[in-house]
């Protein structure tokens with residue numbers, strides 16, 4: 001990474017101290033906690049209170065609304081730095097927090113000023129307040145990521161303007177913070193005759209809106225301190241001013257998606273760095289065959305493999321994050337590359353960590369298997385591995401690879 005600014009260095013230090021002094025001890029103290037089937041009881045409030053105290057909860061909120069505004073020229077790089085540190089402690093906690101940052105960036109770009117005033121004030125005042133971003137529907141998210149820009153692939157959640165209001169019907173699934181957010185950004189079809197790039201609108205939906213039901217919390221394999229949820233909208237009526245973008249909402253959401261992919265890769269890297277830490281520590285201390293593990297060459301080779309993969313992810317992440325901050329022409333391809341590359345490399349890093357711990361690596365109370373579960377989640381977030389690769393090749397060859405979907409010109 002380019003040399004850290006004073007601001008970045010201080011934030012990184014206080015975040016690392018929070019993770020080392022609060023988050024890791026909390027996770028180590030009770031491995032059963034993440035399996036509590038009462039989602040609202042899983043993460044005790046003092047963890048988000050602590051994140052608030054070290055100033056990492058409201059990144060992305062403009063200073064005039066009480067947030068922590070970062071230097072715009074390196075904002076995405078700072079998001080990457082901090083999300084990586086938090087995920088080193090717990091990836092689910094990082095998921096919870098980064099949704100607030102990403103949605104805040106979207107709101108400051110797209111929401112009318114009076115709604116920014118109202119919702120940023122709520123977010124800043126309440127350390128437990130969460131934001132969520134709702135695209136995925138039961139019919140599949142891959143069509144949206146590609147996107148297949150034809151009417152038959154459009155969203156099924158529908159919004160219709162009626163008597164000065166918006167009426168929304170449909171459902172969303174797999175939504176990060178979906179179970180416990182106070183405010184949702186929801187995407188819906190507003191013109192079924194055209195492709196989704198021309199006919200999708202976005203709306204601001206307060207949790208207490210009549211017609212919105214939080215239908216369930218999904219029980220996930222990893223990142224379990226983030227409560228992933230499903231939402232149902234039945235004749236949900238919204239005031240007209242809660243429209244964020246009419247019809248070309250997916251195009252305008254680039255301010256969310258590009259930093260989003262960088263943040264995914266950065267959280268993923270944090271999981272890998274933690275896996276390396278615990279594996280390296282174990283290999284330096286645990287004795288087999290009369291020697292500490294690292295003296296056995298097969299073990300040493302695995303440690304070298306872990307370190308190399310982590311360095312490669314770090315390097316690509318730095319390059320991609322700088323490209324997004326600089327709005328470089330290759331930023332789109334790079335942020336998909338780093339998201340998918342990190343997901344596959346760090347999964348391997350976590351696998352090594354588990355294998356190096358032998359049987360202990362598999363035991364829940366030992367705590368190492370959690371890293372493999374957390375790493376596995378990244379394959380599926382913000383597009384699958386295969387869809388991310390399709391997006392890369394479309395970005396590289398827009399005239400050929402980019403044209404296979406939908407009617408040919």
Ligand SMILES: Cc1cc2nc3c(=O)[nH]c(=O)nc-3n(C[C@H](O)[C@H](O)[C@H](O)COP(=O)(O)OP(=O)(O)OC[C@H]3O[C@@H](n4cnc5c(N)ncnc54)[C@H](O)[C@@H]3O)c2cc1C
Nearest residue numbers: 133134135136140141142174175176380382383384386387
């Ligand atoms: C932990 C977690 C958090 C999430 N958070 C959010 C969130 O906050 N907001 C949100 O909107 N969504 C969220 N998602 C949803 C996520 O973006 C989707 O799960 C992901 O994009 C895949 O979509 P899908 O599950 O609908 O799979 P599908 O689209 O049904 O895909 C199923 C399989 O088919 C393949 N496939 C589909 N189409 C093609 C094609 N054209 N060519 C080749 N292969 C294809 C896919 O690669 C995949 O292997 C989250 C998911 C997870 C797991």
